[in-house]
Amino acid sequence: MMMLLASCQSIAGNEEEIAYETELEAFGTEAAFLRDLMQSDRTAIAATVQVGGTQVAAFIEYNIQLAATIQSGITPTATLGSFDITSGGAMSVDMFDLSSGEMRFVQVGTTNQINPDDRCFVSRQNFFDNDMTFVIYMTALALNLQAGTVMRVDWQYGGEVVYSNAWTAPQSLDGQCIALELRPSNAPFLPGNWTATMFINGEAIDPAPFTIIQD
Numbered sequence: 001m002m003m004l005l006a007s008c009q010s011i012a013g014n015e016e017e018i019a020y021e022t023e024l025e026a027f028g029t030e031a032a033f034l035r036d037l038m039q040s041d042r043t044a045i046a047a048t049v050q051v052g053g054t055q056v057a058a059f060i061e062y063n064i065q066l067a068a069t070i071q072s073g074i075t076p077t078a079t080l081g082s083f084d085i086t087s088g089g090a091m092s093v094d095m096f097d098l099s100s101g102e103m104r105f106v107q108v109g110t111t112n113q114i115n116p117d118d119r120c121f122v123s124r125q126n127f128f129d130n131d132m133t134f135v136i137y138m139t140a141l142a143l144n145l146q147a148g149t150v151m152r153v154d155w156q157y158g159g160e161v162v163y164s165n166a167w168t169a170p171q172s173l174d175g176q177c178i179a180l181e182l183r184p185s186n187a188p189f190l191p192g193n194w195t196a197t198m199f200i201n202g203e204a205i206d207p208a209p210f211t212i213i214q215d
Contacts, residue, residue: 093175096143103149105178108140108206110196120177130189130214137179138196138208147172152199153180155187162187 091107113122114137121139128136138153152166163186167178182196191214197207 091141093141093143096175098144098174101144103146103200104143105140105198105200105205106143108198109138109208110210111137111139113137114139114177114179118177119179121179126208126210128189128210128212130191130212133189133212134183136182136189136196136210138182138198139177139179140198140206142169142176142178143174145169145173145176150199150201151178151180152202153182154197154199155182156195156197157187157190157192 096104096106107121109121109124109126111121111123111125112128112133112135113125114120115122119139120141121137138155140151142149142151147169149169150166151169152164154161155163163182165180165182165186167180169176180198189212191212193209193211195207195209197204199205
């Protein structure tokens, strides 16, 4: 009887120990699963935030350029995800109807690249790296340009005009590209939001917002 009782106690103890170890193992597996799930959730949240931020920035950039394009009288050709509306450079004068004889200024905006021969922009740009940008141009295509027309650009930072420059048309032309530049020697390229506003004979047209960033 004593031997049978001892044997039963041993079996019960072993079963209890096995059950305890099984329970611990289950808890460990569940903890590992929860840890992996939390890590997965954190990764997913971070990715969602990053993608969301990129999409918001892209949408803002798209709207800015779309508004400028509509104001310039050009049919928008950009789609969300392609924000360089006029990456092929300035449109040819032949693409516009000049029959009215009305002087107009189209394709107004900023860039850091122009063709030295005709001063037409190579591609549009609204963001400029502080360390890699040495000149910013405010450009436009003048249609039915009249001799004596005065074009001026006010460069604003923080709501204040920090520099202003102008150009006077020496002769009348069907079309001509205009580019007035801003250099660090004119005003420091401080990081932040800027605005370039072109004036035609004192009348403002198409303010062009742009941003200078610093790495």
